[in-house]
Amino acid sequence: MDTTLRDGEQTSGVSFAAHEKLNIAQVLLNDLGVNRVEIASARVSDGEFEAVKRVAAWAERTGNLHKLEVLGFVDGDASLNWIESAGCRVVNLLCKGSYKHVTEQLRKLPEQHIADIRSVVSLATEKGIEVNVYLEDWSNGIKNSPDYVFQLIDALKDLPIRRFMLPDTLGILNPGNTYEFCKQMLDRYPDLHFDFHAHNDYDLAVANVYSAVRAGVHGVHTTINGLGERAGNAPLSSVIAVIKDHLNGQTSVREEKINAASRLVETYSGIHIAPNRPIIGEHVFTQCAGVHADGDSKNNLYCNDLIPERFGRVREYALGKTSGKANIRMNLESLGIDVDDDSMRKITERIIELGDKKEMVTTEDLPYIISDVLHHDTMTDQRIRILNYSLSLAQGLRPVATIKIEIDGEAYQESACGDGQYDAFVRALRKIYSDLGRPFPMLTNYSVSIPPGGRTDAFVQTIISWNYAGVDFKTRGLDADQTEAAIKATLKMLNKIEQ
Numbered sequence: 001m002d003t004t005l006r007d008g009e010q011t012s013g014v015s016f017a018a019h020e021k022l023n024i025a026q027v028l029l030n031d032l033g034v035n036r037v038e039i040a041s042a043r044v045s046d047g048e049f050e051a052v053k054r055v056a057a058w059a060e061r062t063g064n065l066h067k068l069e070v071l072g073f074v075d076g077d078a079s080l081n082w083i084e085s086a087g088c089r090v091v092n093l094l095c096k097g098s099y100k101h102v103t104e105q106l107r108k109l110p111e112q113h114i115a116d117i118r119s120v121v122s123l124a125t126e127k128g129i130e131v132n133v134y135l136e137d138w139s140n141g142i143k144n145s146p147d148y149v150f151q152l153i154d155a156l157k158d159l160p161i162r163r164f165m166l167p168d169t170l171g172i173l174n175p176g177n178t179y180e181f182c183k184q185m186l187d188r189y190p191d192l193h194f195d196f197h198a199h200n201d202y203d204l205a206v207a208n209v210y211s212a213v214r215a216g217v218h219g220v221h222t223t224i225n226g227l228g229e230r231a232g233n234a235p236l237s238s239v240i241a242v243i244k245d246h247l248n249g250q251t252s253v254r255e256e257k258i259n260a261a262s263r264l265v266e267t268y269s270g271i272h273i274a275p276n277r278p279i280i281g282e283h284v285f286t287q288c289a290g291v292h293a294d295g296d297s298k299n300n301l302y303c304n305d306l307i308p309e310r311f312g313r314v315r316e317y318a319l320g321k322t323s324g325k326a327n328i329r330m331n332l333e334s335l336g337i338d339v340d341d342d343s344m345r346k347i348t349e350r351i352i353e354l355g356d357k358k359e360m361v362t363t364e365d366l367p368y369i370i371s372d373v374l375h376h377d378t379m380t381d382q383r384i385r386i387l388n389y390s391l392s393l394a395q396g397l398r399p400v401a402t403i404k405i406e407i408d409g410e411a412y413q414e415s416a417c418g419d420g421q422y423d424a425f426v427r428a429l430r431k432i433y434s435d436l437g438r439p440f441p442m443l444t445n446y447s448v449s450i451p452p453g454g455r456t457d458a459f460v461q462t463i464i465s466w467n468y469a470g471v472d473f474k475t476r477g478l479d480a481d482q483t484e485a486a487i488k489a490t491l492k493m494l495n496k497i498e499q
């Protein structure tokens with residue numbers, strides 16, 4: 001069960017708009033093939049009610065309604081009415097899984113709490129709403145008040161409850177005791193369905209899911225990109241890979257769709273994915289060390305089972321201080337450039353030198369480096385050139401760009417207004433491309449930074465991400481002026497798409 005839209009939205013700073021919730025639910029159920037999604041907590045807000053209504057209407061039309069779940073409270077008919085009016089049919093009832101939570105948060109005796117739960121379950125059954133039960137703070141409960149946990153389950157086990165869901169609410173478990181506690185539940189209640197819900201406070205969420213599955217739980221909860229309260233939940237990407245590769249298990253999730261889903265949630269949530277996050281991080285399929293690149297060219301000696309293509313990604317070879325000839329050759333090959341051994345040595349030396357200065361080098365920088373190092377103009381191979389441009393910026397007026405470019409020796413000129421100087425530049429460029437009937441890539445990200453480590457000569461680095469014919473790539477420009485850096489990155493893109 002994926003709870004990106006409920007626990008994931010409990011990440012500090014995250015709030016999904018209704019259309020974003022709908023889109024994420026569609027991606028989870030249609031593209032990824034997740035079995036169930038938890039889309040909200042009941043009673044949260046009017047906006048949340050509208051969002052749930054919208055997702056439920058779509059799910060009803062497409063036969064997915066039984067896969068939508070909403071967290072509800074033990075509050076008589078209040079949560080149930082909310083869920084019913086929003087058009088949903090499954091409640092995940094938030095019951096207290098530790099003695100501490102019942103007595104200190106609800107300030108009730110276990111018997112009173114059990115009576116309240118019974119009454120909600122009975123109301124839900126009357127309304128035709130299916131019930132799953134969360135045992136909130138179960139990990140603490142099973143450690144410190146197991147008698148209460150068993151009293152609760154003994155009292156509920158014969159009610160129409162489809163699943164009992166065991167949360168490690170505070171992320172306090174480790175792989176050893178997750179196994180032990182889950183096994184205890186499964187052995188004591190062999191006829192009940194148990195889900196495990198991990199939290200990542202000790203960075204053990206995925207390891208704990210691994211142990212819970214080994215112990216035999218029937219379902220696990222995940223979120224895209226590991227979003228969730230505090231340090232988050234178990235990320236779907238890693239859980240799917242671990243179940244397949246380490247537990248020899250099968251899931252319904254289509255691995256090759258994971259990357260696109262992660263990027264979508266990254267955009268909607270505004271929570272950046274760390275570049276070294278397994279499976280989905282930007283750099284996790286990039287080999288940096290020369291020895292690794294060399295080994296890959298000799299029967300993929302440095303590849304494991306996490307083949308990037310499994311997850312809709314590609315292997316890359318970084319260029320920098322730790323590059324050897326193998327890294328550079330792989331990149332040159334991808335550009336269709338062949339150089340002799342002496343030139344290769346000189347290019348390698350220059351890239352190492354740039355790496356020593358903390359400069360980032362991308363594949364698209366290579367033709368420029370080659371021109372510079374070999375003192376011959378490989379740039380004559382460049383089919384597109386920017387001949388002239390003027391950018392205007394005036395108080396109270398929209399910026400205007402006039403540009404003149406050359407494509408295969410033919411010059412073209414256009415002007416356009418934009419929201420900023422670079423936007424105006426790109427709009428003018430788009431006009432030329434559109435008049436010529438040439439496709440133009442989609443700009444998917446734009447970041448400006450000082451090169452890592454800072455530079456005294458005040459250079460700025462603009463890295464632009466593009467998508468062209470379904471392929472994602474980046475180009476980089478370095479200049480004292482931010483807009484000029486972006487224009488340099490754009491020129492690299494224009495020539496890259498011609499290859």
Ligand SMILES: CC(=O)SCCNC(=O)CCNC(=O)[C@H](O)C(C)(C)COP(=O)(O)OP(=O)(O)OC[C@H]1O[C@@H](n2cnc3c(N)ncnc32)[C@H](O)[C@@H]1OP(=O)(O)O
Nearest residue numbers: 010041043044071073074075094095096105106136169229
């Ligand atoms: C571990 C988890 O992730 S649990 C996540 C549960 N989901 C959420 O909390 C969703 C977001 N929450 C909200 O929008 C709000 O907190 C609401 C609408 C649920 C309640 O709002 P408020 O009425 O303002 O109460 P507030 O948030 O201050 O306190 C929570 C109340 O719920 C009670 N409560 C806690 N757990 C439960 C439960 N399982 N069932 C019923 N009531 C509960 C608390 O005892 C407290 O009641 P009190 O005010 O009478 O002491």
Ligand SMILES: CC(C)C(=O)C(=O)O
Nearest residue numbers: 134136137167168169
């Ligand atoms: C909803 C609750 C049970 C939860 O997310 C947790 O305890 O971690």
